[in-house]
Amino acid sequence: MTDETRFSVESDRQPDRTFYLPDLGEGLTEAEIVAWRVAVGDVVGVDEVVVDVETAKATVEVPCPHAGRVTELHGAVGTVVDVGAPLITVATAEAAPEAAADSGAVLVGYGTGNATLARRARRRAAHAATAAADVATAAGAAAMSGAPGAPRVLSPVVRRLARDRGVDVRVLAGSGPGGVILRRDVEAATATGATTANGATTANGAAADHVEPAVFSAQPQRTSHPTPSTQREPLRGVRRAIADKLARSRREIPDATTWVDVDATALVEARDTLRAAAPDRPVGLLALLGRITVAALGRFPELNASVEHDGDDLVLVRHGSVGLGFAAQTGHGLVVPVVHDAQLLSTAELAAELARLTDAARAGTLTPAQLTGGTFTLNNYGVFGVDGSTPIVNHPEAALLGVGRIVDKPWVVDGALAVRKVTQLSLTFDHRVCDGGVAGGFLRYVADCVESPLGLLLDL
Template sequence: MTERVFLLPDLGEGLTEAEIVEWRVAVGDTVTVDQSVVEVETAKAVVDVPCPYAGTVVALHGAPGEVRPVGQPLITIAAADAAAGPRPGGAPEPAGHATYREEERAGSGNVLIGYGTGHGAGRRRRRPRLVVTPEPVGAPAAAVATVPAGAAPAAPAATAPLVISPIVRRLAREHGLDLAALAGTGPGGVVRRADVEAAVAAATPARLTAVPDGSTADADDVVIPLTGVRKAIADKLSRSRREIPEVTIWVDVDATALLETRAAINAARPGQPVSILALLARICLSGLRRYPQLNARVDTEGQRIVQSAGVHLGIAAQTDRGLLVPVVRDAQRLTTAELAAVLAETTTEARAGTLPPARLTGGTFTLNNYGVFGVDGSTPIINHPEAALLGVGRIVDKPWVVDGQLAVRKVTQLSLTFDHRVCDGGVAGGFLRHVADCVEQPALLIAAV
């Protein structure tokens, strides 16, 4: 029997850490190859991580809520030599680079994800299956530590605290804590994030008295760590504001005809409902065909503007985990009915937390329907590194002049926030006016095809 330590694999998309959400197994459990052992949350999505080894669980490295860096121990398995050997197919499978199984649905541009059916199958929500693949030949040493059964780990230096996570070191440094003075509660005495936070909490009253400068939390304040998706959102929005000279323009439009058009479409095609969001997306695609300058990004290092050949449409979606922007790739290839179906599916998966990281990046233009929050207008922040974002307010009854007569119409406000580096007001105004005209006269969409 040997013990194998499975390290947290590279989760792709430049991710360097993940927070443990829930362990699927416990010490003493028997696991099989590719069985999901833990659910983790990255800055992009929540995923199940399968273990490439079969055997008995000896140790779980980290508790729920703890952040683990990529390449650090995740789970230790006591495996028989045969069980720890080659996987089916003959090739050994050490912990290495993690990828998602993806394939394009012909003609739709939608991405299908392969889902695991191992431990935890039958759960109410399906999650993307993380497939661990071996490192290529010539890659650095495999991310697996082999420890003979019964052998004690090497003792750390007497003056050095037993700390694995750089997150723990950073937290301790920020709060002025001496790690060597903390008693670790992790496996083998490892100092965990929870240990540091407990020490910070214990020292809070004294700190509040000694440093009343607002840099520490009040005793009754609710402190929410800026981690995971929320941290990624904060970093991206901050970068957008730092780098992009953005401008917002807006216009009020009569959406009565758009609502009537939607009702007529849905009455003619029962069972295939088309949402207002889908019609607005179709109008945006028409506008981007006329004004491709807005379907672009600025490459600051190369000092150039890159206009995308396809429209990878981002849809802002509010979820329990924060504001996410799932992307529908090559949206211009979809029919209105296909677009409606994909948007409904995508937003549902985003709110359920089942979208993989690849579906949350790579957008070229974003549509944000903030009207669902009951507001009329907004000056949204551009989704970096995109160049523009169209916002839509709520649709409400308002007095409106029609053919010289005052009438009650369904009115909404459209706002366009754009990167002034990619175009001037003429292009941005032309795009927004085209969108507004199509909302007021949907027949113009047919003329623009």
């Protein structure tokens, strides 16, 4: 199906209209659904924002060019959708009165119902352009015609880049089709220092006409001693999802934390021995800690659980398998991939799965299935150079094991002082699912296995 077919106005005889994920510009080919603004059965108007999607570069609010009643949402929150794939379907037979009106918006390379925008889409396809289009409002039309001082409405990625670098897009000469400002225009202005948000000069060095701020407010004139300003930024995308989950955990889970210092010398030696014995199947400390955690959950199944709401009742659910989540810091924020059925994997298999999921997390290619289904989380915050923490339980799980950095410290071994590799383990747990005895027993078992990894052989 061609872009022209997908984005053209359907016949009045066709009651259902499907809107496809548009070209988000800058070479992006997919986006993740962050939040739906509508549900099946809702009535939407022309150009009403229906979904927030997150690309590798920004979170974008996507308006629907059709008006009517929502009949289908093509993807749940967390789903990665390819450009050109179905996004939402509406039935126009029950549309609101404004349904007959043509949409006036253009979001980064997609057209809506009228013939002018359809022709623009055909021109973009013919010229293989990847640039974003201006919004087809009066202000946008003025900008496209070159009117002095007209506001430039451009892609969120370019707009944010300009704001962060202090570039005033109102005086830039865009190199895209019809004068649209692209990323390279902002970067060029930053490199030359010719155009700044204080409106001193244009891109070619000429004096800029004074205009009222349109896209964002101009920054004040800089001085030799700039005064820090308060900045406000809404939480969206990954950060919003993390914030909501952590806040819910704090609201619903009465957590407690217990911790212990342990001698991890033998654990480090075990890792080195395994690496030397099987260099083609590398096993790291995280894999060994994961193996220990799974064994501990076998002994203390109370912690492989969650509390669910059943109406006004609370139900304790004890899980039959271990979904071992582990915290991974990426350029997009903190994510928790899950190793499903971790109790069925060998140490080498667990190490390989941890490595695979870590690579996917850093590449931003984790699927929703790989981010859900966790029953217990392992958090190695020692990689940040800290010794201890009281982390928040990953809702709806019942507990989280934290591991601090491993450092050389004085330690008493067989009555004599020695330098050993010491770390701190902490367990944060939902006090509704167990008491301190169970939590302490779990943590002590983990600590004993860290200090004597060969003890695991007794349970394998």
